[in-house]
Amino acid sequence: MDVRTGFFALLVAGLGVVGYLMVDPFLQYVLAAGLLAFLLTPLHGRLAPRIGPRPSAIVLTAFAFVAAVVPLLVFSFVILQTVLSFLNDLEESDVTEAIETVRNVLVDDFGLDPEQVDELELMVAEEFEAFLYASLETVLSEALGLVNRTIHMSFGLMVLVFLLYYFLVDGERFLGWVRGVTPLEDSVVDELFDEMSVVTWAVIQSHLLVAIVEGILGGIGLYVVGVSNVAFWTVVMIVVSILPIVGVWLVWGPAVAYLFVTGDVLGGVFLLGYGLAVLSVVDNYLRAIFVDKGSGLHPAVVLIGVVGGIYLLGILGLFLGPILLAVFKASVTVFSRTQNPFDS
Known part of the structure; x- marks a missing residue:
């Protein structure tokens, strides 16, 4: 690398840092x-x-x-x-x-x-x-x-x-x-874009879309039985539905117990049946359908993406975190398929 090339590379790097800031x-x-x-x-x-x-x-x-x-x-x-x-x-x-x-x-x-x-x-x-x-x-x-x-x-x-x-x-x-x-062959770039598109749509469908549907359905159930602050609990259910293992039962379960304790037996029975017959079924079937299409993300990765995304990007990180990790995984996958570090 000659002096001119080095200077130009340094200039591009410096401007890149300024642009990022x-x-x-x-x-x-x-x-x-x-x-x-x-x-x-x-x-x-x-x-x-x-x-x-x-x-x-x-x-x-x-x-x-x-x-x-x-x-x-x-x-x-x-x-x-x-x-x-x-x-x-x-x-x-x-x-x-x-x-x-x-x-x-x-x-x-x-x-x-x-x-x-x-x-x-x-x-x-x-x-x-x-x-x-x-x-x-x-x-x-x-x-x-x-x-x-x-x-x-x-x-x-x-x-x-x-x-x-x-x-x-x-x-x-x-x-x-x-x-x-991009200093890559066109076929590699096309494969990279295709892989990113596949995993991004898969994460949106199998995690974000399912969470929004579950949260709204859970909010409808809470509204029917007369639970206060339904909008707030709907937001909470959307958040907990994105997290692996954790689900909307974390909200409607205690709500059922609260209804029974306060004497609203009919409301508690309705919400219990609604949670088991509607929310649990929606969670199991919708998530299974979309995951079968291939999200390619382990639940632990989704959890890190959600928590880390919120910490790094705020409320939007709730949705962007898992997608960014999915895109990273897609990049690594394409690189491993198209590049062999041991090739001479």
Whole structure:
């Protein structure tokens, strides 16, 4: 490598680092735009010849925003509203009444010395006061950062919308550029793209789609029996359905027990039957059907993808994490089939 080539390589590397630093704050939105473009490209290919590529991209971008982005914003608002509602309902009188009830049980039923109960009550009150003080500090600090996060999310959504539009309009041109700069044979690049497409669709169908269906069906069951905060628990069920082994039973199971404890036997029996006859069957059959098509991901990999994706990319990492690991696995698979490191 001569000096000129080395300098040019260093220049490209430096500009690449600068480009990554510019993209990094909005990486999750860039990846989300790429995923949505991947999902909508087949539909764009059918719609574009009829109304034109740019009108088609505009229509599909608006559809994706309404169908994918708006629900995420609504779910985030529901979770925040539920937490604030819980804190608002936690009044001092309710806490005092609960402490008095526990005191009466300890003295009357268990026969403890009232002085010991007073000491225990004082200690619990001090701990609870410290907990409330720490919680208040946390809420205030989060409230101060809410404005910054709102601004960041607004810019991120703007980036997502514009990138999705241009991915749909110029996606073929972009893939052609990738083919041109990739130092691989065309057959290897084609195989790599095909493998990535297969595993991506498989993960979306066998994990994400099944989780969304299960969460919505579970939310319908909770709504029928009158469980409060149905929207919040629907979001929770979608999340736990993506995780391997863990499923929606983690929500509707305790809900059944709660209904029985509170005396709603009919609601508990209905939800139990609904969970066994509908939710469990949907989970077993849908997941089996889509997994049989070949997701190619071990449950442990999915678990790491979900947890690591949330940690790295936020709420969008819930969906992007497993897909990124699937794409990595596809790349390794194609490399192992097409490249032999022992070839001379």
